[in-house]
Amino acid sequence: MHTAHPHVPANAIASLWDKHHTDNLNRAHLRFSDISQVVEQLAQHDAITSSVVGHACSGTPITRLTVGSGPLILLAWTQMHGDEPTATAAVLDWLHILLTQQLPSLDTNWQSLVTLHVIPMLNPDGAENRTRVNAQGIDINRDAKALQTPEGRVLWEQVQSLKPDVAFNLHDQNPYYTAGETGETATIAFLAPAFHVDKHVDAARLRAKQLIACMADAIQHWLPRHIGRYDDTYSLRSFGDNIAATGAS
Known part of the structure; x- marks a missing residue:
């Protein structure tokens, strides 16, 4: 159980997660077969639209779940690196809680304010093999320019067609990194990617930096001294940097 958060909305969310998270997602690793039933169950909810937006090298479908119809467009994707499953479980739990529970801090009209698109597991072949790369042996996150991977092409097509205002590129945190110079392990690290070598803001x-500040402040209660800031050196081939160049936060 979580200790009580001094911020009432955050405490409410934590309490709801304790009671309503999906037990069979509590695994050391997640493959497509582990999440397919959960995705199907979510897709049956009246408020969710499920779309197959493409396929991995193996032919495994890549699904997008959409909820809401508001003007603020959010796009999130997980497991771009197949061996990084944490966010996949997190976004599926979050969608389940959003659709089945009433959050006291959330406007009851929230679905008219935002449109949320989630791709839970962009790289199912890498997930199957528990590898960072896809079935071609390519790191999808370094394929934003060449677009040699079917998975990378799917993501870029989604960015081009949806034109997100805010995009969440969700990875696992490597335990070898520390939070600043403290020597403490970074449990989570944030990055507002640069879109140019000069790191212009x-x-x-x-807005991305402001969102990060809010999120870091909210989770500081549970992760004191374990929140890192990732290196924002411009990366020409990386998706985050290229998506930031489209005007997305």
């Missing part, structure tokens, strides 16, 4: 990147 435009309005969209500023």
Whole structure:
């Protein structure tokens, strides 16, 4: 059980997760077969639209779940690296809680304010083999320019068609990194990617930094001294940097 958070909405979310998370997602690793039933169950909810937006090298479908119809467009994707499953469980739990529970801090009209798109497991072949790369042996996150991977092409097509205002590129945190110079292991690290080598901060990147500040403040209660800030050196081939260049936060 979580210790009580001094911020009432955060405490409510934590309490709901304790009671309503999906037990069979509590695994050391997640493959497509582990999440397919959960995704199907979510897709049956009246408020969710499920779309197959493409296929991995093996032919395994890549699914997008959409909820809401508001003007603020959010896009999140997980397991771009097949051996990083944590966020897959997190977004599926979060969708389940959003659709089945009433959060006291959330506007009851929230689905008219935002449109949330989630791709839970972009790289099912890598997940199957528990590898960072896809079946071609390519790191999808370094394929934003060449687009040699079917998975990378799917993601870029989604960015181009959906035009997200905010995009969440969700990875696992490597335990070898520390939070700053403290020597403490970073449990989570945030990054507002640069879209140019000079690391210019435009309005969209500023909003990303502001969102990060809010999230870091909220989780500080549970992770004191274990929140890192990832290196924002510009990466020409990385998806985060290229998506930031489209004007997304």
